[in-house]
Amino acid sequence: MKIVRDIDELRSPIKNAVVTIGNFDGIHLGHREIFRRVVSRSRQTGGTSVVYTFVPHPLKILAPDRAPALINTYAEKELLIEASCIDVLICAPFTRELADLPAHRFVRELLVDKVGVTHLVVGYDYLFGKGRSGDIHLLRRMGEYLGFSVEVLEPIATGGEVYSSTRVREMIRQGSVAEVVQVLGRHYTFEGRVVHGFGRGSQLGFPTANLKTDKELMPPAGVYAVKVKRGDRLYDGVMNLGQNPTFGAAGYFIEAHILDFSGDLYGNDLRVYFVERLREEKRFAGPQALREAIQEDIRKARQILSASKIVEYQEYLDCGKRAGEEQA
Numbered sequence: 001m002k003i004v005r006d007i008d009e010l011r012s013p014i015k016n017a018v019v020t021i022g023n024f025d026g027i028h029l030g031h032r033e034i035f036r037r038v039v040s041r042s043r044q045t046g047g048t049s050v051v052y053t054f055v056p057h058p059l060k061i062l063a064p065d066r067a068p069a070l071i072n073t074y075a076e077k078e079l080l081i082e083a084s085c086i087d088v089l090i091c092a093p094f095t096r097e098l099a100d101l102p103a104h105r106f107v108r109e110l111l112v113d114k115v116g117v118t119h120l121v122v123g124y125d126y127l128f129g130k131g132r133s134g135d136i137h138l139l140r141r142m143g144e145y146l147g148f149s150v151e152v153l154e155p156i157a158t159g160g161e162v163y164s165s166t167r168v169r170e171m172i173r174q175g176s177v178a179e180v181v182q183v184l185g186r187h188y189t190f191e192g193r194v195v196h197g198f199g200r201g202s203q204l205g206f207p208t209a210n211l212k213t214d215k216e217l218m219p220p221a222g223v224y225a226v227k228v229k230r231g232d233r234l235y236d237g238v239m240n241l242g243q244n245p246t247f248g249a250a251g252y253f254i255e256a257h258i259l260d261f262s263g264d265l266y267g268n269d270l271r272v273y274f275v276e277r278l279r280e281e282k283r284f285a286g287p288q289a290l291r292e293a294i295q296e297d298i299r300k301a302r303q304i305l306s307a308s309k310i311v312e313y314q315e316y317l318d319c320g321k322r323a324g325e326e327q328a
């Protein structure tokens with residue numbers, strides 16, 4: 001996948017560009033259906049599939065107070081879009097000037113003149129341009145005289161509820177990490193680097209890798225059954241998010257105990273996949289009561305994890321095979 005970080009890098013329009021535009025935070029199953037349409041159309045017409053998105057998320061510039069915690073880091077978003085078999089990702093800087101560009105100028109000057117759109121795929125409620133005044137009617141009208149077609153996707157739902165980034169955020173905030181798989185099509189995950197904690201874990205008998213991450217949206221405090229990826233290996237684990245109230249600690253810690261593992265992890269990058277929430281974080285009477293609770297957490301986690309298979313980014317990266325299926 002080619003990544004364009006500045007629209008002016010595009011010296012000439014992209015050949016037969018089949019484009020979708022949006023923020024795509026979460027890359028949930030609704031987003032993936034949009035990408036699937038873009039890829040399938042570009043393959044039918046010998047064109048180029050293009051995702052046009054913005055960095056940072058527009059609300060971080062326009063209304064930082066209302067900007068939500070992002071589901072994906074920008075690095076994860078790139079990986080997931082690549083894994084959706086897109087040819088070109090435009091990650092354009094979102095600036096005040098861009099926000100002030102009237103919708104019709106955005107279409108003519110950027111989408112048509114710069115990107116070279118021939119077919120545009122958008123969701124039913126897509127709004128864009130200054131004051132969000134551009135909508136699918138404007139796109140269709142402009143498409144007629146500027147020579148591109150517009151495909152509008154109806155809302156895609158599961159269990160009577162439309163897939164949306166807002167719904168994913170609500171589920172994660174509630175700790176519904178098992179249920180969110182139905183909306184994301186994969187497990188909720190983040191990456192972190194192992195840093196030093198207080199050195200209590202080993203004394204407890206359960207050393208924990210304390211993680212530092214730039215992930216914005218995390219599930220609430222509590223204990224979770226997780227899978228932990230280190231290099232190419234995937235381990236079962238238990239994770240605690242919270243303040244470690246048993247030790248009266250102040251702060252917020254993200255820590256994983258990896259089952260059946262011993263070794264030094266400091267400085268390693270680990271990717272954690274949330275599989276199921278086990279319980280709330282509690283204040284125990286002392287280390288012995290906490291130790292017993294962790295033993296019970298591990299027992300439950302083993303049961304859950306032995307029966308669960310996680311879906312990883314790499315498993316989406318099957319573009320050649322999917323192209324074959326579509327032709328068949």
Ligand SMILES: Cc1cc2nc3c(=O)[nH]c(=O)nc-3n(C[C@H](O)[C@H](O)[C@H](O)COP(=O)(O)O)c2cc1C
Nearest residue numbers: 197198199200201238240244245246257281282297
């Ligand atoms: C599975 C698991 C469950 C935990 N549950 C709690 C809890 O309910 N309450 C609490 O105070 N600490 C809990 N902890 C966190 C321990 O207090 C923490 O791992 C210990 O203080 C080690 O901290 P350190 O990494 O800074 O040395 C849990 C840890 C694990 C691995």
Ligand SMILES: Nc1ncnc2c1ncn2[C@@H]1O[C@H](COP(=O)(O)OP(=O)(O)O)[C@@H](O)[C@H]1O
Nearest residue numbers: 197198199201202207208209258263264265266
């Ligand atoms: N099974 C394991 N799971 C997590 N970390 C482990 C494990 N075995 C060894 N370690 C190592 O032990 C360290 C954690 O020990 P701990 O006593 O909890 O110290 P800290 O307070 O620095 O986290 C981890 O960062 C890692 O390097």
